[in-house]
Amino acid sequence: MKSLMSEGERLRRSILQREFPTSRLTAELRSSATSYARRRASEGAPQSAIAEELGVSVVSVGRWLRDEAGADFLSVRVVPDAFEARRQFEVVTPRGLRVVGLDIDALCALLERLG
Numbered sequence: 001m002k003s004l005m006s007e008g009e010r011l012r013r014s015i016l017q018r019e020f021p022t023s024r025l026t027a028e029l030r031s032s033a034t035s036y037a038r039r040r041a042s043e044g045a046p047q048s049a050i051a052e053e054l055g056v057s058v059v060s061v062g063r064w065l066r067d068e069a070g071a072d073f074l075s076v077r078v079v080p081d082a083f084e085a086r087r088q089f090e091v092v093t094p095r096g097l098r099v100v101g102l103d104i105d106a107l108c109a110l111l112e113r114l115g
Contacts, residue, residue, distance in 0.1 A: 011036055030064070047065070
């Protein structure tokens, strides 16, 4: 924890050395700050504490954590479920028409035809 806190202090000093408080962080500094924030969050530290340690806003910390969480994408393949395809629906239109017992394909065809 001691080395992590000294890392936080070092990052805070680097962040505070920007020419203007609203200037963007360099890519390297942002990467370091994001890594630090992720480690602290995994330890259970609240975003407000991480923001205070780094001298940035809670919004920035939240954005860094969110951006990093969504950075890795996995490819997925949707496989239709035979049970779901046979499932029957009940729909009530805004005009009060009630349709019961159609599967999704028949329901879509009916709604398209009704306009």
